[in-house]
Amino acid sequence: MNRIIVGRLSVNVSGLRVLQRSFCSSVAEKASSSNSGQPSSESEVKQSFTNNDDQYDVAVVGGGMVGMALACSLASMPLTKHLSVAIIDSNPALGKSNFIKKEDPPDPRVSTVTPATISFFKEIGAWQYVQQHRHAYFDKMQVWDYTGLGYTKYNARDVNKEILGCVVENKVLHSSLLSCMQNTEFRKTIYPSRLTSMALLPSSSSISVDSTPSATTLFTKGHLAKLDLSDGKSLYAKLVVGADGGKSRVRELAGFKTTGWSYSQNAIICTVEHNKENYCAWQRFLPAGPIALLPIGDNFSNIVWTMNPKDASDCKSMNEDDFVKILNHALDYGYGPHPKSISSGSVDMFSWFRGDATLSAKECFEVPPRVVKLASERMVFPLSLKHANNYVSKRVVLIGDAAHTVHPLAGQGVNLGFGDASTLSRIIAEGIAVGADIGEVSLLKKYEAERKPANIVMMAVLDGFQKAYSVDFGPLNILRAAAFHGAQYISPLKRNIISYASGEQRLPLPLPLFT
Amino acid sequence: MAARHLRILSGCNGALLSVRFFSDSTLAQEPIASTAIDSASVSPSINTAENHSQLNNNKKHSAPSSLKHAELAKFSAIADTWWDSEGPYKPLHALNPTRLAFIRSTLCRHFRKDPYSARPFEGLNIVDVGCGGGILSEPLARMGATVTGIDAVEKNIKIARLHADLDPETSTIEYCCTTAEKLVEEQRKFDAVIASEVIEHVADPAEFCKSLSALTVSEGATVISTINRSMRAYATAIIAAEHILHWLPKGTHQWSSFLTPEELVLILQRASIDVKEMAGFVYNPLTGRWSLSDDISVNFIAFGTKNS
Numbered sequence: 001m002n003r004i005i006v007g008r009l010s011v012n013v014s015g016l017r018v019l020q021r022s023f024c025s026s027v028a029e030k031a032s033s034s035n036s037g038q039p040s041s042e043s044e045v046k047q048s049f050t051n052n053d054d055q056y057d058v059a060v061v062g063g064g065m066v067g068m069a070l071a072c073s074l075a076s077m078p079l080t081k082h083l084s085v086a087i088i089d090s091n092p093a094l095g096k097s098n099f100i101k102k103e104d105p106p107d108p109r110v111s112t113v114t115p116a117t118i119s120f121f122k123e124i125g126a127w128q129y130v131q132q133h134r135h136a137y138f139d140k141m142q143v144w145d146y147t148g149l150g151y152t153k154y155n156a157r158d159v160n161k162e163i164l165g166c167v168v169e170n171k172v173l174h175s176s177l178l179s180c181m182q183n184t185e186f187r188k189t190i191y192p193s194r195l196t197s198m199a200l201l202p203s204s205s206s207i208s209v210d211s212t213p214s215a216t217t218l219f220t221k222g223h224l225a226k227l228d229l230s231d232g233k234s235l236y237a238k239l240v241v242g243a244d245g246g247k248s249r250v251r252e253l254a255g256f257k258t259t260g261w262s263y264s265q266n267a268i269i270c271t272v273e274h275n276k277e278n279y280c281a282w283q284r285f286l287p288a289g290p291i292a293l294l295p296i297g298d299n300f301s302n303i304v305w306t307m308n309p310k311d312a313s314d315c316k317s318m319n320e321d322d323f324v325k326i327l328n329h330a331l332d333y334g335y336g337p338h339p340k341s342i343s344s345g346s347v348d349m350f351s352w353f354r355g356d357a358t359l360s361a362k363e364c365f366e367v368p369p370r371v372v373k374l375a376s377e378r379m380v381f382p383l384s385l386k387h388a389n390n391y392v393s394k395r396v397v398l399i400g401d402a403a404h405t406v407h408p409l410a411g412q413g414v415n416l417g418f419g420d421a422s423t424l425s426r427i428i429a430e431g432i433a434v435g436a437d438i439g440e441v442s443l444l445k446k447y448e449a450e451r452k453p454a455n456i457v458m459m460a461v462l463d464g465f466q467k468a469y470s471v472d473f474g475p476l477n478i479l480r481a482a483a484f485h486g487a488q489y490i491s492p493l494k495r496n497i498i499s500y501a502s503g504e505q506r507l508p509l510p511l512p513l514f515t
Numbered sequence: 516m517a518a519r520h521l522r523i524l525s526g527c528n529g530a531l532l533s534v535r536f537f538s539d540s541t542l543a544q545e546p547i548a549s550t551a552i553d554s555a556s557v558s559p560s561i562n563t564a565e566n567h568s569q570l571n572n573n574k575k576h577s578a579p580s581s582l583k584h585a586e587l588a589k590f591s592a593i594a595d596t597w598w599d600s601e602g603p604y605k606p607l608h609a610l611n612p613t614r615l616a617f618i619r620s621t622l623c624r625h626f627r628k629d630p631y632s633a634r635p636f637e638g639l640n641i642v643d644v645g646c647g648g649g650i651l652s653e654p655l656a657r658m659g660a661t662v663t664g665i666d667a668v669e670k671n672i673k674i675a676r677l678h679a680d681l682d683p684e685t686s687t688i689e690y691c692c693t694t695a696e697k698l699v700e701e702q703r704k705f706d707a708v709i710a711s712e713v714i715e716h717v718a719d720p721a722e723f724c725k726s727l728s729a730l731t732v733s734e735g736a737t738v739i740s741t742i743n744r745s746m747r748a749y750a751t752a753i754i755a756a757e758h759i760l761h762w763l764p765k766g767t768h769q770w771s772s773f774l775t776p777e778e779l780v781l782i783l784q785r786a787s788i789d790v791k792e793m794a795g796f797v798y799n800p801l802t803g804r805w806s807l808s809d810d811i812s813v814n815f816i817a818f819g820t821k822n823s
Binding site for chain 1: 608609612653655683802
């Protein structure tokens with residue numbers, strides 16, 4: 001009787017629709033060489049992994065900004081701070097507490113964090129560390145294009161806020177998250193190597209019941225996922241989080257398909273210096289791609305210039321003075337005239353829409369500050385759009401760039417990732433509150449249902465912009481100019497744009513919420 | 516409608532505390548769109564416990580009523596699909612986090628446990644009456660409780676045992692194929708007795724409640740969830756769920772076996788249990804998720820404490 005039940009069970013219980021996934025089959029079938037669990041008395045199975053060194057509740061693959069933000073977020077909440085977390089990343093910087101010297105010149109890799117991300121950082125207690133290093137709030141933004149037909153100025157006061165965002169070097173964000181985690185009693189273990197393979201077996205039962213099941217037994221029962229690392233170690237986890245960036249190995253191993261295309265553009269980034277301070281973010285759309293100037297503090301700014309790959313490599317290799325010249329040219333009179341400001345007294349067709357006019361509607365067009373010299377090396381990155389079709393499957397979830405990569409034109413990329421980390425940690429906490437298994441698909445699907453639509457919409461908006469601004473075609477130019485004018489003078493539209501870009505609003509239009 | 520119920524309840528039961536929810540993010544303030552079919556002209560029969568004849572204490576096995584055998588057979592037939600979250604038990608899996616949120620909230624408050632702890636039920640003995648495949652028992656065990664799960668269907672217990680052994684945190688659950696009455700005879704006592712989605716399948720709800728009460732220690736907790744015997748429940752739980760959407764096999768529920776909240780409170784009171792809180796579950800068809808609400812017109816859950 002028992003045998004019949006078990007036989008039927010392993011067919012039906014595994015009809016939990018979990019496919020057998022041994023991703024590197026030769027490695028997966030090999031029994032784990034790591035130590036099997038030491039016997040623990042029944043009464044001490046408080047948290048199941050108290051004795052086993054290689055078993056974790058959560059394994060975060062990728063210790064970059066988003067992966068560490070997730071770990072910090074779990075560390076900061078009472079329901080999740082008891083979880084044991086493994087972080088897998090071969091970056092040696094993770095192991096030591098790094099001191100960023102104040103005199104270091106700004107690194108060209110920076111991110112613009114939105115107010116929503118700043119609140120997230122404050123919640124997890126990491127923002128105080130960011131404030132100890134270089135960071136630059138900005139409260140104004142100007143966007144225009146080369147046709148000179150229109151411009152838009154945004155001001156944080158339009159939405160009654162103090163700032164539109166803050167520009168922070170990636171290394172500052174990363175080390176702040178590290179410091180934040182180190183100051184807690186969070187049980188984290190850093191594995192300084194790379195993931196080579198991952199295996200997950202379908203849920204099955206066996207008649208033999210160990211009172212003290214080892215990691216391998218639990219793995220064969222489908223209760224744990226097994227991760228094999230490049231240095232030969234193995235570990236087991238209830239939940240594997242793929243935070244390993246655009247070329248995510250977790251995504252590849254888990255078999256998630258992606259949609260996307262590469263923009264035939266590269267971005268060249270560098271740090272530059274001015275003669276005066278700059279509190280405004282500038283973006284000008286040129287025929288080959290936008291150029292953005294973001295303040296980083298202390299008279300420095302960061303340049304992100306998107307252009308076709310050949311020009312990008314030329315720019316990288318030319319000497320510094322020539323590069324500074326063409327930078328100023330691109331920001332100023334290059335490619336086209338300045339847009340004309342509409343003087344505040346005149347009546348125009350938008351006077352009907354003005355309504356509660358925004359402060360920035362009256363502001364005139366300004367030329368960005370002159371670049372005086374280059375303050376860092378130039379780096380070039382290819383740009384593409386990529387989106388994983390699914391973010392979750394049993395015991396696996398993707399966050400950050402592993403799930404979605406976007407065009408940098410609106411500085412949203414890492415903010416989407418932080419949004420993912422924040423949502424995922426909240427969902428995990430809710431699952432623990434009701435005693436769920438954190439690797440269960442039904443729980444993880446809640447995360448996907450919340451993040452996927454928001455991410456897709458943002459990607460669509462950014463992609464739309466990228467396409468709309470990369471074509472030099474008369475009628476389209478005029479349409480774009482109209483769009484600039486509209487955003488500049490139609491106050492409700494501008495407020496909507498600002499609050500969407502700040503992360504305060506999930507969707508660009510006030511659609512009826514489906515959640 | 517909810518307000519009317521609460522007034523009646525407060526009439527027969529003393530002050531009813533307002534329902535408070537614990538960190539259930541899918542909390543909905545509005546009930547789902549009613550799919551009431553006005554032509555349903557079934558007159559609600561007064562289903563008081565006294566009308567049922569009482570042959571023996573065993574709720575499932577009293578011989579004369581074929582209804583009980585049919586109930587058992589119904590569950591035996593689909594026992595293998597308990598843990599298939601897309602199978603016939605899908606609505607129960609979807610409902611699980613919501614009913615657990617209520618249970619967690621009320622029990623933490625009653626036993627003065629820290630709601631922010633990951634294992635708030637540490638040290639509590641809980642019995643899950645009619646545990647089925649263990650869908651409710653396992654999360655309770657993960658929350659730290661010492662859980663005993665009982666069910667009258669042997670197959671369910673076997674499946675529950677096998678599934679619980681997959682996770683070290685749930686392998687400590689004690690499963691028995693028995694009934695509440697038999698446990699009473701064994702003089703078992705528990706801090707909290709939970710009978711979720713069971714009482715509508717029972718022949719004699721009043722005696723069942725007496726058994727649940729006997730299993731509860733003095734000042735302990737009893738939690739019962741079931742479906743209201745209302746027009747709306749007929750439209751949603753029977754017509755929509757069984758016949759139109761095919762969420763549940765036809766015949767899973769008998770409308771006449773449902774209890775109204777007032778009746779449940781009365782029979783619990785006669786069993787020395789004071790109902791302190793009550794909440795409803797509503798389903799949002801757009802998101803496919805359940806949430807806690809004040810609307811007890813279809814699914815509801817009641818938390819009571821045993822008088823000393």
